[in-house]
Amino acid sequence: QLQLVQSGGGLVQPGESLRLSCAASGFTLDYYTINWVRQAPGKEREGVSCINISGAGTDYADSVKGRFTISRDNAKNTVYLQMNNLKPDDTAAYYCAARGRDYRTHCTLEPRQGHYNYWGQGTQVTVSS
DSSP: OOEEEEEOOEEEOTTOOEEEEEEEESSOOTTEEEEEEEEOTTSOOEEEEEEOSSSOOEEEOTTTTTTEEEEEEGGGTEEEEEEOSOOGGGOEEEEEEEEESOOOSSOOSSOOTTOOSEEBOOEEEEEOO
């Protein structure tokens, strides 16, 4: 079965941290660009972060710059999103998505629809006092 499996969400207080994982099952992520997107009630879907195939090209939404870090570990076939100093506005369902055979040196936070080959199942992040 070819799929992306997510983990690491949960309920935390403001200022705390979470680490989301996105692991490929049945295929390798070596040749895929990975994006993290989130969907919160009453808000548009937002591109949070992305990482290109080499790992050298990354980008972040202005709302998370300085707090979130994306990384990839090809040996573990996994991409991570480290989320520090979480705020209530970070509350959302978070999804990872993969696009293959994109060898550009950068990535795009808000690609066109139909861009991705695979989606994760999503994980809920709730930041509340």
